Amino acid sequence: MIDFIKGRRSCRKFGNIAIPEDKLKSILKAGLLAPSGRSKRPWEFVVTEDYKKLELLSNCRTQGGGFFLKDAAAAIVIAADSEKTDVWTEDCSIAASYIQLEAHSLGIGSCWVQVRNRVHDDSKTAESYIKEVMEIPENYSIECIIGLGYPDEVKDSYTDKDIDWAKVHMEKF
Ligand SMILES: Cc1cc2nc3c(=O)[nH]c(=O)nc-3n(C[C@H](O)[C@H](O)[C@H](O)COP(=O)(O)O)c2cc1C
Known part of the structure; x- marks a missing residue:
C-alpha cells in the first residue's frame, strides 16, 4: 500500500x-x-x-485552478446535499481521495480542482457556474471536480525523503 501511495501524483496533462x-x-x-x-x-x-x-468546466475558475480539465477524458463533479449532514465536506473529500486512488490503481491520472469557497469571476462563485453547466439543483453544494485521463506526463513517485516526520508528534504536540 505505501509504495502505491508514493506513486500517486496529480496529473494535469492527459492523452x-x-x-x-x-x-x-x-x-x-x-x-x-x-x-x-x-x-x-x-x-x-x-x-x-x-x-x-x-471545456466549460475548465473555465470554472477564471483565475486558473481547473484549466487542465479541457484536455481531460472525464470529470467527476462531487456535490452534496449539505442539509443531510454537517460533515459533507469531509465525506466528499474522502470520496474524492478514494476516486483518485482507484484511478491511480488503473493507471489513470487525476487531479482535484477546488470548488468550495472559490470564485468563477467577480460576480459568480465557481459553484454556481458549475451548477449551471451540469444542471445541478440549487440546494446542492459542490466540493470539487476530479479530472481524469490517461497521463501524458511522467512524474516521479514520492520517496522516503519526501516524508515530513516533523508533522508527527508523539504523546504531545
Ligand atoms: C483540497 C485540494 C485542493 C486542490 N486544488 C487544486 C486546484 O484547484 N487545482 C489544481 O491544479 N490542483 C489542485 N490540487 C492538487 C494539489 O495541487 C496537489 O495534490 C499537490 O500539489 C500535491 O501534489 P501531488 O498530488 O502530486 O502529490 C488540490 C488538492 C487538494 C487536496
Missing part, C-alpha cells in the same frame, strides 16, 4: 484517449464505497465525458 466504461465505473464504485459520517453518503457524482462540458 487523447477515452477511459473504458468498466474503468470509469470502477472509479465511481470506489467513491460510492468511501466511508462517511453516520454513513449518510451525502455525495452525488456528476460525471461528464463530453469535451464541450469539459
Whole structure:
C-alpha cells in the first residue's frame, strides 16, 4: 500500500484517449464505497465525458485552478446535499481521495480542482457556474471536480525523503 501511495501524483496533462466504461465505473464504485459520517453518503457524482462540458468546466475558475480539465477524458463533479449532514465536506473529500486512488490503481491520472469557497469571476462563485453547466439543483453544494485521463506526463513517485516526520508528534504536540 505505501509504495502505491508514493506513486500517486496529480496529473494535469492527459492523452487523447477515452477511459473504458468498466474503468470509469470502477472509479465511481470506489467513491460510492468511501466511508462517511453516520454513513449518510451525502455525495452525488456528476460525471461528464463530453469535451464541450469539459471545456466549460475548465473555465470554472477564471483565475486558473481547473484549466487542465479541457484536455481531460472525464470529470467527476462531487456535490452534496449539505442539509443531510454537517460533515459533507469531509465525506466528499474522502470520496474524492478514494476516486483518485482507484484511478491511480488503473493507471489513470487525476487531479482535484477546488470548488468550495472559490470564485468563477467577480460576480459568480465557481459553484454556481458549475451548477449551471451540469444542471445541478440549487440546494446542492459542490466540493470539487476530479479530472481524469490517461497521463501524458511522467512524474516521479514520492520517496522516503519526501516524508515530513516533523508533522508527527508523539504523546504531545
Ligand atoms: C483540497 C485540494 C485542493 C486542490 N486544488 C487544486 C486546484 O484547484 N487545482 C489544481 O491544479 N490542483 C489542485 N490540487 C492538487 C494539489 O495541487 C496537489 O495534490 C499537490 O500539489 C500535491 O501534489 P501531488 O498530488 O502530486 O502529490 C488540490 C488538492 C487538494 C487536496
